[in-house]
Amino acid sequence: MKRMFLISILILSVVLSGCVGSTSSNSDSGTGDGKTKISFIHWRGEDKAAFDSLIADFEEQNQDIEVDMTIYPSEQYQSTAQTLLRDGSTGDVFTSYPGSHFEIIKQAGLFEDLSNEDFLENYNERLILAGQADDKQYAVPLQLVFNQPVYNATLFEELGLDPNPKSWEEFLALCQAIADAGHTPIAFPGADIGPGQFMNSMMMNNAPEEDIFDKLIAGEAKLTDEWWVKTLTQFKELNDKGYLGNGALGTNHPGAIAMIANGDAAMLATGSFAVAGIKEINPDIELGLLAPITVSESEAVWEGIHTTTFMLAVNAKSSKKEAAKKFVSFLSEKENAEEYANKTSQHVTVNDVEYTSEELKSAEEWFEKNTRFQPRYLIPNADVEKAVIASIQAVLNGTDPVKAAEDSQKIVDQNI
Structure with missing residues (x-):
């Protein structure tokens, strides 16, 4: 047991040293001024500027909450997310890939059930199926991606x-x-x-x-x-x-x-x-x-391949679930999803979003094509x-x- 504990500590230290970016190195539950600090972890380094802007807006609207964002390389995130989430101190809000990654985290009991949250109404119900299991909505995919050349x-x-x-x-x-x-x-x-x-x-x-x-x-x-x-x-x-x-x-x-x-x-x-x-x-x-x-x-x-991914979730081990859900709800609002989409050139699963970039507009034709959900993510x-x-x-x-x-x-x- 002692050996396994030391191995776990070593893995965690390697993960933390490989972060792409973070808004803060302090992940305590409080900030010293009465605010609740929540940890948000994901793998999209290219989205940092967009999330920095959205987080600033969220904190302006919710002045009792501070969001600490940490970004990991994607391959590292896939292999170590479960370790990061396990004690509830990291990843109050986290993201998951669909498929085997989702299944591993679900089996570990780390997804909070979001089935009764009002923000689910903002999403295209057909496009959030990848976050469902056991008749529950454990995560909400934010991105609609076309996995083809x-x-x-x-x-x-x-x-x-x-x-x-x-x-x-x-x-x-x-x-x-x-x-x-x-x-x-x-x-x-x-x-x-x-x-x-x-x-x-x-x-x-x-x-x-x-x-x-x-x-x-x-x-x-x-x-x-x-x-x-x-x-x-x-x-x-x-x-x-x-x-x-x-x-x-x-x-x-x-x-x-x-x-x-x-x-x-x-x-x-x-x-x-x-x-x-x-x-x-x-x-x-x-x-x-x-x-x-x-x-x-x-x-x-x-005709092609689509995936719904970057699945927003709340850590079932978190002690700050209500604050975490507020942040997920904020990202699920149309105007915020729209800002994220256009700043990152990503289609999203939120309803009625207006795309402004030419690349996103031109790819909308693929919404009508006969595309299939990414097969690799269906390997459990x-x-x-x-x-x-x-x-x-x-x-x-x-x-x-x-x-x-x-x-x-x-x-x-x-x-x-």
């Missing part, structure tokens, strides 16, 4: 390219035209989030059933089946043809963002959440969204999710797709 619309127009490939052959032809013009077709951050993001649109029509990962966990489907081997084979084809650029597995997301912002690459294989980072480097660039179609036009079921087991992603990395590192699928299926079998 962002493309340089300025470059596409210059090259006369159609950003609507209707088959795998058309997508390959699009990539080849970009390569022929001297640009990298796809900036692929294989060193961090690329495999886990691009897999969604790459597999959406190879396995159009939305419960495919439920079937995988139940043993009714396997990674060695055609749907996943085909997906891995298509990843290999993109890589072998040079469409993912040189050293894709060594490219991180900031590097990939710079590639598209500077015009070196035509597409970025992550999602709409990267728009703010691209625009920060190149404010004049025009951007759009597209998705690879990996089957023939007649076989295509889905974190080890299985890692195995799925590892098979992509293995293929990009030279492993035969069939062998990569077999190796990852062994890990799936161990977990089910």
Whole structure:
């Protein structure tokens, strides 16, 4: 027990030393002037300026509450949020990813039930389902994200390219035209989030059933089946043809963002959440969204991928739940969600928000398209999710797709 305690302390100290930003280093329950201090933790470093402004407005309206915001790198946040939340001293308000991350925190009993809160009426009820379980609303997704490639619309127009490939052959032809013009077709951050993001649109029509990962966990489907081997084979084809650029597995997301912002690459294989980072480097660039179609036009079921994420939640272990709920309620108000959306170039799940940026306006067309919820977030087991992603990395590192699928299926079998 003593050893486990020391390990927990070590983990927590590493987490706290890796913070991207914080409004304060003091996380006591009081501020010395009678105010209640609440801790707000999340992973969106690019949203700091927007949240700083919103927090200032909230504190002006609620002068008895102070918000201490701390931001962690996304990968670190996913792996350590449960440790941070456990004693209730950190993360009175926190954010969660959907899928296995949400499930882990739920099983630990760290979500406060928000089912009876009035602010739920502000949201599109269809878009907050990812925060529901056991007939309760444990969290409210604030962001509506499209997890499919962002493309340089300025470059596409210059090259006369159609950003609507209707088959795998058309997508390959699009990539080849970009390569022929001297640009990298796809900036692929294989060193961090690329495999886990691009897999969604790459597999959406190879396995159009939305419960495919439920079937995988139940043993009714396997990674060695055609749907996943085909997906891995298509990843290999993109890589072998040079469409993912040189050293894709060594490219991180900031590097990939710079590639598209500077015009070196035509597409970025992550999602709409990267728009703010691209625009920060190149404010004049025009951007759009597209998705690879990996089957023939007649076989295509889905047009793209969406996710509702950045799920706002209140820590069930917190001693300041009422103040925490006031802050979540504030972020859920239309005018505040609107400010957040337009300052961060993120669509939101709050009703009747008016988007002012051209990128957000242009992407509204995807609200009407036949998009599917991100498949990766429907994998309830974190080890299985890692195995799925590892098979992509293995293929990009030279492993035969069939062998990569077999190796990852062994890990799936161990977990089910």
